[in-house]
Amino acid sequence: MKLPLEFDLRAEEELAAACDFYENRRTGYGKRLALEVDSALKAIRRNPKAARKVFRELRRLVISEFPFCIYYWIDPQSIFIVSIFHTSRDPKTW
Numbered sequence: 001m002k003l004p005l006e007f008d009l010r011a012e013e014e015l016a017a018a019c020d021f022y023e024n025r026r027t028g029y030g031k032r033l034a035l036e037v038d039s040a041l042k043a044i045r046r047n048p049k050a051a052r053k054v055f056r057e058l059r060r061l062v063i064s065e066f067p068f069c070i071y072y073w074i075d076p077q078s079i080f081i082v083s084i085f086h087t088s089r090d091p092k093t094w
Contacts, residue, residue: 007081
């Protein structure tokens with residue numbers, strides 16, 4: 001059984017802001033980012049333990065076409081998406 005995804009509000013806001021940024025830079029790129037994230041989230045649901053742990057139980061999946069990572073942990077009842085984070089940002093800003 002696939003675990004449901006739950007999102008921290010900040011992760012949803014980060015994704016929306018990133019999609020807006022890319023869409024304003026080049027038409028269609030915001031949608032491409034959203035599709036890449038959706039594909040990555042499906043991969044996480046299929047095999048949540050595939051991404052490596054980066055800190056305790058926190059895992060990171062790198063998105064292939066854009067400089068973003070999805071940070072998440074696995075709970076017994078769900079997969080919790082903590083952040084959708086641009087790789088140029090300082091992780092200490094969390």
